[in-house]
Amino acid sequence: MEFNIGPRMVKTGLAVALTLLVTELLNLELEIVAAIAAVLAMQPSIMRSYAYIKEVIISNSIGIIFALGGYFLLGNHPLSVGAVVIISIAINIKLGLNKTVSLTVLTIITMMLGGEGGISYIYIIERLSLVAIGVLAAFIINALIMPPDHKKILFTLIKKASEQTNFLLRVISNKTMSVPQMRAEDKEAEKLINNAKNYYEIISDERNRLFIRKRLSFFRSIIIYKHMIQVLIKKHNLIRELEKNFLEIEMMPSNKSYLIKKLVQEINGYSENIILLYEDKIVLDKDLQKETKAAMQVTINNLIEELQGAEFSKWAKVFPIANSIIELFIELNKLERFVRLKESKEKTVVKRRDT
Secondary structure: OOOOOOHHHHHHHHHHHHHHHHHHHOOOOOHHHHHHHHHHHOOOOHHHHHHHHHHHHHHHHHHHHHHHHHHHHHOOOHHHHHHHHHHHHHHHHHOOOHHHHHHHHHHHHHHHOOOOOOOOHHHHHHHHHHHHHHHHHHHHHHHHOOOOOHHHHHHHHHHHHHHHHHHHHHHHHHOOOOHHHHHHHHHHHHHHHHHHHHHHHHHHHHHHOOOOOOHHHHHHHHHHHHHHHHHHHHHHHHHHHHHHHHHHHHOOOHHHHHHHHHHHHHHHHHHHHHHHHHOOOOOOOHHHHHHHHHHHHHHHHHHHHHHOOOOHHHHHHHHHHHHHHHHHHHHHHHHHHHHHHHHHHHHHHHHHHHO
């Protein structure tokens, strides 16, 4: 069994350690509350940590109001605490403050389960300080210790998803995998694509970060990653269409099934080459690529011609696949243009530096 300690795990541990040191220094009781707050507040990016703090201020304000109201009206009986927690959760969700619900609940419980002397101003300040120390410790550690290389992480996710979809496109047309195994691999591809999409939202948030190095390069990468994810979505659509209709296609005249298989293999190779071009692992000759794309367009036209006069049932099986191939081809063409544009601009920057 693999045992990997990632940066976020390390940062969470450091945030807890910092929280406990600060609470000990200030001689605050219930330091466990601050430690839990630090764990809950650790976010995958600096901007999300900043957004989380803003949301904490709003949601905890609501929590404090309900906690104090519940304490003075209903007391600190376990049922009273539970009722206040339920109401505050419902209001936070209604206001879209879903991310900080757990921290708000922690604040309410900490406030309502007061000491023997009841609730005083000093008590309120101490309890709020515990939560604030935990949240701020998580933010400071997240900002200063091992700031995430979002570009590298996102591209790794995209590449894994791309390799999985390329693999599926190869085995579908060759019929070298059983149906149950194919479905399992398809679910894995969907999971990897969703991981890339979710992480893109994080890296997209980082555009507003004031201390990004090489901002222009960062923004170019954001655009390219967006199109790479679009390509992944189109490839997955094609995979799904092939899974649904490939048996019927196999039963068609050999020229039709051959054209579709040929298109799938060509567009798969085109997709792999663009990723390699982005990584500077290969050099794609523009003229050669034009010939390849022209050949693919001819194959698409031949497929459409083959379908002329076919029965509606044949169109219903083949057209979704042909449409998915065309959409994927268009998206790949866009991606290639953006990759080449980034490559040319980087070469221009290098030449200026040399001169």
